[in-house]
Amino acid sequence: MSNVIVQPSSTRPRKYNVIGTRPVRHDGVDKVTGKAIYAADLSLPNMAQGAYLRSPHAHARIISIDTSQAEAMPGVLAVATSADLPDPWDKTEELGEGCINYAHLSGNVLARKKALYRGHAVAAVAATDIHTAQQAARQIKVEYEVLPAVTWVLDAMEEDAPLLHDNLFTQTLGEKPTKPSNIGQHIHFEQGDIEQGFAEADVVIEREYRTETVHQGYIEPHASVALWNEDGRLKIWTATQGSFTVRQQLAELLKIPVSKITVVPCEIGGGFGGKIAVYEPPVAAVLSRKCGRPVKLAMRRDEVFEGTGPTPGSFMRVKMGATKEGRLTAAKAWLAYDAGAFPGGMIGPGSMCVFSCYDIPNATVDGYDVVLNKPKTQAYRAPGATQAALATETVIDEIAVELGIDPVDFRLQNAAKEGTRRVDGPTYPRIGLVETLQALKESEHWNSPLEGPNRGRGVACGFWFNAGLKSSAAANVNDDGTVTLVEGSPDIGGTRTSLAMQLAETLGIAAEEVHPQVVDTDSVGYTDVTGGSRVTFSTGLAAHKAALDIQDQMIKRAAELWECQPDDIQVDAGTYGYNDHKQTFKELAVELSSTGEAIVGRAAVNPQGSTNAFSANIVDVEVDPETGKVKILRFTTAQDAGKAIHPSYVEGQMQGGSVQGIGWALNEEYFYDDRGAMKNASFLDYRMPTSYDVPMIETIIVEVPNPDHPFGVRGVGEVSIVPPPAAITNAIHQATGLRMHHLPISPPRLHQAIAERNGQ
Amino acid sequence: MATGNGSGWQVRHWTHRFFTITTITTGAGAFALQNFQYAAPTTVDDAIQALSEHGEQAKMLAGGTDIIVQLREGMCEADAVIDIKRIEELMQLEYSSRVGLQLGAGVPCWKIYQHAELSVAYPALVDATRIIGGWQIQSRASVGGNLCNASPAADTIPTLIAHNAVCHIAGPQGRRSLPVEQFCAAPGRNILQPGEILVALTFPPPLPKASSAYERFIPRNEMDIAAAGAASWVQLDDTGERIVKARIALGAVAPTPIFAQEASSWLVGQPVNDETFVEAGEIAKKVASPIDDMRGTREYRVHLVGVLTKRTLAKATHRAQAE
Structure with missing residues (x-):
């Protein structure tokens, strides 16, 4: 794996002791030895086991639910339905990676009047053991009136489509519609003069695209243990990306104050955006309240596929124009993303990202959020951006081919940079797209010829915002001179270590001298969700500030000890000095522990805005023309990390996102039958790539420091998933001469296109 | 009788005439394997007797890689599982x-x-x-x-x-x-x-100048079930240039794996070359009657029969010539 660090000439590289090194992760041994505690591992005294009953229908009115037979079974302790949840208020809240409307959330957690997708939770049982719970769930009698279902976004937009919600009126800038529909929102952005822009173009390409629903595919199914105590306090151990967001959602859904709820984030086996909205925690809580025991509710894999957030299927039409010199003049996008059963899908970020890599003077974007009979969509790694990039980046490729311009050069000529105004409004600060493309162009991969029949090379780039948001941290100096870092960001990508490293760098100690802990909601200040690639940036900022707080206290206490003014004390890389006094952090900490109060650093931060990440890929493929199967021969991803705190974890994020993008491009999709039932709800037939399906993903970390972070950090978690499907589609074009417009480009689909082209 | 309370494996043995029966309950996981009796006879006759006692509700256990999954996922039920590995x-x-x-x-x-x-x-x-x-x-x-x-x-x-x-x-x-x-x-x-x-x-014992090959098509490279599969066996004449006998069989393209009789018979006497293999593939396609599902469309699977027959014939022939 190559790893070229590019330092732009405009910035002076700083010398670090800890940042940029690769210490062993603090949670590594527990995880590789199987000792880390995940939610499903928990077992409390007297704990009951829960099981769901889910709708077998994609769309059905619930006429009645009879739980009496289930309740009468020996061993059954409680049965819950939506009647056990308070009437929700119609209130929408931003949860870091998308908004949540509590009425919709409540209706998703347990179906109210209608089951809106197959797998929609309808009831749940707690029993003394899992066998009884599952048998009892089957004894719940639900009377359904089956309704026609719709599972394709364009069908759902039709005037006469089956209507999911009779109170859903399209939110739009124009007049409020008089009739309800399946369209939750119409987004519109524009800048410049689109007519004029296309008139100036020498080449105009317009294409239509379709992508299928895909799932985040985290390895750990959703699981929670709830204990609703007699004193009215609720404690939840759960697998979540945001313990405070779970607390907030529970407070709203159960209508109890946040102060009554403690959420303990267990170790998490992947989330990718899919473990932010709650599913089982409120259900386990209600069951616990009803039976007075702790209740565990854990999903099976098929429940995860059928009942939790996939990412949208989409229909997209993108038109772009350029002059023969290769300057983009105009672009137009029409995007319809399915939101699943409730409005509020990923169309917002999709619309904002569709042209975000380019400086385009004239553009319009129309985006539609459409409900249909599939599970409510959730964030998935740069939500909405991957679909949009497929459309834009393959049209860009076609224009480059048409104009005879190298595809990397064409992108460089039009790349967004500091000062570029995005179609959706914001003007970029210093960003690193140009440097990322340049790194790609200078890579060994790009400069190695690809030879052989049925082979092709493609490139693409992609953008993702990244978030700031609230984070808190506390750091306790121990009397042995080590530091315990207490923070509230569930660790899905090695962040405990990346935060500990920032604290260590600031204090001038080793990463191993810091003991980072992700704690429950009672034990640390409010911290937003682990999402939006924000933790190393924002919680990292909190860790840095907590370290500065410690340093201030150390200086004051050293001044007392050494009988001087705090200003007299020099701190250099963790060594505190005044005249003859010279002590390392550790020496001083040990001494101070016996001379006064403990030293506790604290910080709470709320940085705003995006840290703007860019990624670009080169991919080489080989197509088997007889079967349509695509082999990834070589894959390189370059990404602007701002500053890579722990380069191995940055590379891990880049590789992980690339592999997910490869799966999305080639094989992953929800297969629905004509009644809206998913036919492949298992990892056997929902085909994520295995280690046999991908080569070693080569990484190039580019570092254009983020001016808004002390170490220059940009979010790195998500953007790597954005370019791969487009890059692969472009490579397949070079290999076969075919422009594919439908993801995934599975063997049957590509073979059919080859056969049609060959006139068979 | 052991009962499940989700606290781990519980096993109880007692002697039941000539073999041991054990009741097993699953551990704390979310997947419920229902209780069943377990027997491990040591002779074919004992196995037949155990099987006869339980009728349809008895399932045979060899490696267990299908039956355990089916029981766990509720795809079948069993009162008794009879392990044949001690016979x-x-x-x-x-x-x-x-x-x-x-x-x-x-x-x-x-x-x-x-x-x-x-x-x-x-x-x-x-x-x-x-x-x-x-x-x-x-x-x-x-x-x-x-x-x-x-x-x-x-x-x-x-x-x-x-x-x-x-x-x-x-x-x-x-x-x-x-x-x-x-x-x-x-x-x-x-x-x-x-x-x-x-x-x-x-x-049957291997014949001179004969060999065979199997290939399946899967969209991934591992962890998958065949969208189509083909096995070819060929015997060549002394020169290695002509087919004396052949047997082609196909998987995943009919309700059961099937013998491609017509293609196999047609190959007798044919010269060893690509045209022969392609033609045999075309004939083999005639017996394929696959379904449309998430593993492949009907048309695609029929097409794959041609490709896989051709490829396995070529590989089998190559192996036979190398003998």
């Missing part, structure tokens, strides 16, 4: 170039592909046993179990048909034998009558 006859693998191969129904896959002589004698069978699951699965899963499970997409069954293997069955009425291509009845159903078990498979 010597079912665990025997005997080979000689003069007699051929006798393969006990419970012999796991790895014993086949690790056997030095079998990869030369029955290469298609070895091809198939190498690609079923990973090492853990191959250490447990048996070819006999793969056959009894009767999946249309089973990887070993087309190779058994191509190798002209015979099933040996024992039951309350005695023993009987029949060709493998007559064993599967429908997806997940075989022709075993109540009380009958598959004891062994026998393969």
